[in-house]
Amino acid sequence: MRGLFLRTYYLVIETELEGDGPAEAGTLALSRRKLRWKRPKPREAERWSEGMSSPEVQAALKPLQVESLELAWNPGARKWNLALKTLCGSVTVTFFPPLATPNPFLRKEAQAVDELVRSLSRAQTRIPA
16 A cells, blocks of 8 residues: 555746736636636637747746646736746655655756746747737
């Protein structure tokens, strides 16, 4: 019965990206390797989801073991709120026997997070009006 009860505590990275977005609030979430809008979708939703899923963003996501990624747009503040949960840098705990197993957060993964933030910032500026 080894590892019968286990729990993973994901590394959570949050940041704000100032810039442009749709006229209405909404949240993009990573689903099956694509950014998709949670309901309700803002008008012009597809243009923004396609633009934010640029090849640079996809390349930055590859080295990360993403559990979830959300980009919430706040039109009043003109900011995207990024919330990333990843197995990189997480800790898995088993209760019987009690054991904590850290998952390393490697330099290449830290660089990928940095590149993801920069790519998302650049992507929103390239979306045509």
